[in-house]
Amino acid sequence: MRKPDPITLSLPPHLVQQAALYAPSRDPFDAVCYILQDYPNVVGELRQLRRRVADLDAEGAELDALLAELKVICARVLDL
Numbered sequence: 001m002r003k004p005d006p007i008t009l010s011l012p013p014h015l016v017q018q019a020a021l022y023a024p025s026r027d028p029f030d031a032v033c034y035i036l037q038d039y040p041n042v043v044g045e046l047r048q049l050r051r052r053v054a055d056l057d058a059e060g061a062e063l064d065a066l067l068a069e070l071k072v073i074c075a076r077v078l079d080l
Contacts, residue, residue, distance in 0.1 A: 016028045023031035 011032065016032060019031040019035045020026050020028060023034035025031055025034065
C-alpha cells in the first residue's frame, strides 16, 4: 500500500514552539506530529479523570449524608 503524500500546512511559529516544549523531540516536524498523535489519548484521559472526579463528588455527598445520620443517632444515644 502506498503512503499518502504529506500535507503541507502553514502553522504559526508559536504553535510549533509550544509543540516542541511538550514533545520528546525538539525537531519541529516531529514535535507537531507527536502532539497530533497524542491528542486523542490526552482527550480520553481527561474524560476519564472528569468521570473519576464526578464519582468522587458523588461519594463525598453520600458520606456527608451518612455523617449527618450518624450525628443524629449519636445525639439520640446521648439523650438516653
